[in-house]
Amino acid sequence: VYSPGTRFINGLWVIGSDLMNLMRSKHQSTNQSTVNDEMLFLTDLLPAKNGEEPTMQFLLEVVEILTNYVRKTFDRSTKVLDFHHPHQLLEGMEGFSLDLLDQPESLEQILVDCRDTLKYGVRTGHPRFFNQLSTGLDIIGLAGEWLTSTANTNMFTYEIAPVFVLMEQITLKKMREMVGWPDGEGDGIFSPGGAISNMYSVMIARYKHFPEVKTKGMTAAPRLVLFTSEHSHFSIKKASATLGFGTENLILLKTDQRGRVIPDDLEAKVIDAKRKGYVPLFVNATAGTTVYGAFDPINEIADICEKHNIWLHVDGAWGGGLLMSRKHRHKLSGIERANSVTWNPHKMMGVPLQCSAVLVRERGLLQGCNSMCAGYLFQPDKQYDVTYDTGDKAIQCGRHVDIFKFWLMWKAKGTEGFEQHIDRCLELSTYLYQKIRNRDGYEMVFEGEPQHTNICFWYVPPSLRGLRDVEERRQRLHKVAPKIKAMMMESGTTMVGYQPQGDKVNFFRMVISNPAANRSDIDFLIDEIERLGQDC
Amino acid sequence: VYSPGTRFINGLWVIGSDLMNLMRSKHQSTNQSTVNDEMLFLTDLLPAKNGEEPTMQFLLEVVEILTNYVRKTFDRSTKVLDFHHPHQLLEGMEGFSLDLLDQPESLEQILVDCRDTLKYGVRTGHPRFFNQLSTGLDIIGLAGEWLTSTANTNMFTYEIAPVFVLMEQITLKKMREMVGWPDGEGDGIFSPGGAISNMYSVMIARYKHFPEVKTKGMTAAPRLVLFTSEHSHFSIKKASATLGFGTENLILLKTDQRGRVIPDDLEAKVIDAKRKGYVPLFVNATAGTTVYGAFDPINEIADICEKHNIWLHVDGAWGGGLLMSRKHRHKLSGIERANSVTWNPHKMMGVPLQCSAVLVRERGLLQGCNSMCAGYLFQPDKQYDVTYDTGDKAIQCGRHVDIFKFWLMWKAKGTEGFEQHIDRCLELSTYLYQKIRNRDGYEMVFEGEPQHTNICFWYVPPSLRGLRDVEERRQRLHKVAPKIKAMMMESGTTMVGYQPQGDKVNFFRMVISNPAANRSDIDFLIDEIERLGQDC
Structure with a gap:
């Protein structure tokens, strides 16, 4: 009955041709003869009268473009990207202009715009895209996002998002169970990314210890200091600036050569801060640092936090997935000892962007910290149990539905x-690590088996291998990764990140979160680095 | 050639049946006979070997569910919602459980889950959904979101979102032109909603006048005060709490009976604050208040701000669309005199959620305020012009692509x-206003033609119309709107918001942003209120 192959694709092409015919023949029976009259426009779609068929046809055309893109994304013979400089795209490619006009474009042109937008973009689901912590294209997650867009609602009240609000509640509880809080008790919310989740954690810590800041401002509190490691994500620093602490009141902790916080350094700095009359409020421990993938020793940090009555946050944006x-x-x-946890399913768990949760051990703090009791949304006299309205826990008013794709993926996996x-x-x-650790031309940035999927390494081109002058070697090595990366992007074959860190010159940071990647892709990456880097 | 009707729908049903057959027949040739072996799972989809056909089939099945939903959304004979209480949905409806398990569900069940999720949700695009400022389901916007999900990338760098980053730049410039800034100069960013956009404006104002707060915290500044009207959105209050000003340092301004700021009250309060030694930093003028839809007199407010060197922000989240x-x-x-503007295309302009922009007149402030120069993302030695990387302007790290749907709608409209x-x-x-202003049983909350689409009114049921006791009447009237709303939701026929405001008891706030709504829907709403309210 079912014949695999192109039948469905053909089917869609036939439907596509129908739309084109429809577009061109629509007004043939009328006397008008301008170009526009031969084409369909947005105004022919729903809610227009008789708009249903053109709408269905148009959406199917779009789906054809998207499913073709999905197929190509997983096809290793396609490029990861077709790179163009900003000025090239701004000048306009053939048939594709970014400019916005007073007059409408035809639906036919809109479909061209969709195709070209994808053409000049980056295939983040491609098996050879390793550039970010978020990679991959999960089909269930994708379906979930399509549905979310179609439902087009808002998380702030149960009234208009009953199913999604409950899904969020159930999923947050499961996540808290994975963290290890008894019976999954506690609170939490999905936010627009890890940086905002981390910001929530600082806000809640402040509210817990100095609730008067909400009404009186930061001047009502003593000088508060925060602690995080040199290797932690810059969002902790952003939060300290945004929330009015000031970046100078964020104290950076030393790490060992693997990028993990040294607990003794934390304790020394806490004691030092207290001696100066400052109040240590908040410690961030990172579970999976951005560059090295290091896991701070949470239990030892928790001991210090408990001793000094400091809020412990675990930033597991990247490493939280390992709880599964x-x-x-x-x-x-030790994560179960944290007061709050950031965990981004859109990173290691392959959920489409955006999907980030902040989990809070103590109930009521989120609400207490953020509630402003807006009368027009959170009426107390609704007919349902209004404790299900989540909007007053958030710093946002409208809140995008980030839960459904994740819930659906959890169901499916x-x-x-x-x-x-x-x-x-x-x-x-581990395969990559084993492959390059002793390979000619490679140097690892830190010793030992990595804790996460981050593999940090220098590729040393042949021309630098015999170089004795340490400083000249450093300077030249610093330029290698950017040069190889630029060539990679120009050729579009693969993408991997690089950066300096502390006194270490530019090195590659390889990360794997893409379910489509396999050993052949790792082999390809290494071959490609060597091919492009051989003349550096 | 093209025969309208059900052919395409049938076509998809045939394809659907194919998937079911595929699901059931997949392992018939093997010796295994457990139930699971007869079904398809996520692991049969891409990137699985031979996953392409099941993937395409599965996605088409999903699209069939979604397009059916779209058709029904515009069909007035369907309900706006099928209301269930939280406990009912939590207990599980037939065949639909929200619980997450260790074992995967079959794709067949996933499709059921998708169908049921939509079934128990709210059709925010329905012509009779008037409950929020964001309503409607724009087909081009929907297609744009489907594409955005498929591209699944991140706005933080040009590197992985070249087209989207440029679209954002071009669209922000167009929006600044509409605001009236010369040549559309200035800066801006899309953020996860109006509350965050408003928060940005306060942050930038602070950075402009007291840049040292970024490093030293709020204690480095004098006592700063903010001003906004009693009718303004609660997000200004949230921002004052979040950013460390304290809600007590947000001074509320009196409004006239139409909900517009009284400029004299602003000037008096600014002078009073200065006399107390406080520093007036920021004034928010609302263009389109949430409840009344009032527009504050921006020019008169701008005069005062200029005189006292205060940052002027215009919150046009709701009213900004009127610039078009x-x-x-x-x-x-007068909006062209503002230092910053919030404008949510996801409200009055019908763009799917989320789509909110903050526009800033002075270049460089966003970057200066928020930059932390994260080395792993914003490498200075990239091969392209890195001023196109937007990530360091944001308080977020990862940032969802909110621009494409809006850009595509602008192209199409x-x-x-x-x-x-x-x-x-x-x-x-206006039609609604004219219809009810003198109608029996209706009282307008404020006099005169509304400025925006907000129509605020009480429905006074027959039993209250002759009532002389003012206080009893107030108390009983307060209960009418919630009661009618509850019945509306139970019957699922329409949805409209209500709330009290100041000393005014619960009244209906009707808003129109849905392109699918027409006069018949307004008539329906009024009939429905009278039908449900007659025995209140």
């Missing part, structure tokens, strides 16, 4: 499916 | 299409 793996969750040992995905990514990074 | 209308843009007269939409919504609200 029985093999790797020990790296977050089961907890065990996430576990398999994570174990597989870590195995693949 | 030659007929109505005079209501925002043209500026003139937005103008027509806005003029039409305002005409429709």
Whole structure:
């Protein structure tokens, strides 16, 4: 009955041709003969009278473009990107102009715009895209996002998002169970990304210890200081600036050569701060740093926080996913002692962007910290249990539905499916590590088996291998990764990140979160670095 | 050639049946016979080997569910919602459980989950959904969101979002031109909603006048005070709490009976604050208040701000769309004198959620305020012009692509299409106003023609019409709107918001932003209120 192959594709092409015919023939029976009259426009779609058929046809045309893109994304013979400089795209490519006009474009042109937008973009789901912590294109997650867009609602009240609000509640509870809080008790919210989730954690800590800041401002509190490691994400620094602490009141902690906080340094700095009359409010421990993928020793940090009555936040934006793996969750040992946790399913768990949660151990703080009791949204006299309205917990008013795709993926994979995905990514990074650790021309940025999928390394081109002058070598090595990366992007074959860190010159940071990647892609990356880098 | 009707729908049903057959027959040739082996799972989809056909089939099944939903959304014979209480949905409806398990569900069940999620939700695009400022389901916007989900990338760098970053730049410039800044000069960013956009404006004002707060915290500044009207959105209050000003340092301004700021009250309060030694930093003028739809007199406010060197922000989250209308843009007269503007295309302009911009007149402030120069993202030694990387302007790290749907809608409608939409919504609200202003049983909350599409009114049921006791009448009237709203939701026929405001008891706030609504829907709403309210 079912014949695989191109039949469905053909089917859609036939439908596509129908739309074109419809577009061109629509007004043939009328006397008008201008060009525009032969084309369909937005005004022919729903809610227009008789708009249903053109609407269905148009949406199917779009879906054809999108499904073609999905197929190509997973096809290793396609490029990861077709790079153009800003001025090239701004000048306009053939048939594709970014300019916005007073007059409408035809639906036919809109479809061209859609195709070209994808053509000049980057295939973040391509098996050879390793450039960010968020990679991959999960089909269930994608379907979830399509549905979310179609439902087009807002998380602020149960009234208009009943199912999504409950899904969020249930999913947050599961996440808290994975963290290890008894019965999954506590609170939380999905926010527009890890930086905002981390900002929430600082706000809640402040509210817990100095609730009067909400009404009286920061001047009502003593000088408050925050602690995080040199290797932590810059969002902690952003939060300290945004919330009125000031970046100078964020104290950076030393790390070992693997990028993990040295607990003794924390304790010394806490004591020092207290001696100066400052009040240590908040410690951020990172579970999976951005560059090295390091896991701070949470238990030892928690001991210090408990002793000095400091809020402990764990930024597991990147590493939180490992909680789903029985093999790797020990790296977050102690996380159950945290007061709050950031965990981004849109990173290691492959959920489409954006999907980030902040989890809070104590109930009521989120609400207490952020509630302003807006009468027009959170009427107390609704007919349902209004404790399900989430809007007053948020710093936002409208809040995008980020939960459905994640919930649907959890349904489709089961907890065990996430576990398999994570174990597989870590195995693949071990494969890369084993492959290059002793390979000619490679130097590892830190010693020992990486804790996460981050593999940090220098590629040393042949011309630098015999170089004795240490400073000249450093300076030249610093330029290698950017040069290789630029060539990679021009050729469009693969993408991987690079950066300096502290006194270390530019090195590659390889990360694996893409379920489509396999060993052949790792081999390809290494071949490509060597091919492009050989003359550097 | 083209026969309208159900052919395409049938076509998809055939394809659907194919998936079911595929699901059931997949393992028939093997010896395994457990139930699971007869079904398809996520693991059969891409990137699985031979995953392409099941992936395409699955996505088409999803699209069929979604297009059916779209058709029904515009069909007035369907309900706006099928209301259930939280406990009912939590207990589980037949075949639909919200619980997350360790084991995966089959794709067949995933499709059921998708169908049921939509079934128990609210059709925010339905012509009779008037509950929020964001309503409607724009087909081009929907297509744009589907594409955005498929591209699944991140706005922080040009590197991985080249086209979207440029679209954002071009669109922000167009918006600044509409505001009236010379040559559209200035800066801006799309943020996750109007509350965050408003928060940005306060942050930037602070950075402009007291840049040292970024490093030293709020204690480095004198006591700063902010001003906004009693009728303004609660997000200004949230910002004052979040950013460390304290809500007590937000001074509320009196309004006239139409909900517009009284400029004399602003000037008096500014002078009073200065006399107390406080520093007036920021004034928010609202263009389109949430409840009354009032437009503060921007020019008069701007005079005061200029005189006292205070940052002027215009919160046009709701009213900004009127800038697109030659007929109505005079209501925002003076907006070109603002230092910053919030404008949410996801409200009056019908763009799917989320789509909110903050516009800033002075270049460089956003960057200066928020930059932390994260080395792993914003490498200075990239091969392209890195001024196109937007990430360091944001308080976020990852940032969702909110621009594409808006850009695509602008292409498809043209500026003139937005103008027509806005003029039409305002005409429709005038129709409602004319219909009820002298109708038996209706009382307007404020006198005179509304400025925006907000129509605020009490419905007075027959039993209250002859009531002389003012206080009893107030108390009973307060309960009417919630009671009618509850019945509306139970019957699922329409939805409209209500709230008290100041000393005014619960009244209905009707708003029109839905392009699908027409006069028949307004008539329906009034009939429905009278039908449901007659025995209140």
